Amino acid sequence: MYPQEQLVVASVLISAVGYWLFHKNRDAAFKRRWWPWFIIMGDLLVLGIVWRMHLPMPVYGIMIPSVLAVTMANLRNVKFCNACGRTILMKSTSSGQIAYCPYCGTRLID
Numbered sequence: 001m002y003p004q005e006q007l008v009v010a011s012v013l014i015s016a017v018g019y020w021l022f023h024k025n026r027d028a029a030f031k032r033r034w035w036p037w038f039i040i041m042g043d044l045l046v047l048g049i050v051w052r053m054h055l056p057m058p059v060y061g062i063m064i065p066s067v068l069a070v071t072m073a074n075l076r077n078v079k080f081c082n083a084c085g086r087t088i089l090m091k092s093t094s095s096g097q098i099a100y101c102p103y104c105g106t107r108l109i110d
C-alpha cells in the first residue's frame with residue numbers, strides 16, 4: 001500500500017474511531033482522559049505517513065507547524081460537559097469562551 005493510500009485509510013479510521021469515542025460516547029471522564037492521547041497519536045500517525053511520502057523539505061516546514069497549531073487548538077478548545085457528557089467545541093465570542101453547555105445548559109466555566 002502506498003503512503004498516500006495509508007494516509008486515506010488512517011484518516012478514515014481515526015475519524016471513525018474519534019466519532020465513536022468522543023461524540024457518541026457520553027462518558028466525560030473517559031473523554032477527558034483519552035482526548036489528548038487520541039489527538040497526539042493521530043497527528044503523529046498522519047505525520048509519520050506523510051514523512052514516508054518523501055516530499056520536499058519545505059513542505060514539512062509548513063506542515064509540521066500547521067499540525068502543531070491544529071493540535072494545540074484541539075487540546076485547548078474541546079471540552080466535555082460533566083452533566084450530559086457531550087463534546088463541546090469552545091468557540092470564542094466577544095465575551096470570551098462560552099460558559100454554558102449548549103446541550104443541557106450546565107455551567108462549564110467556574
Ligand SMILES: [Zn+2]
Binds near residue numbers: 084
Ligand atoms: Zn451538557
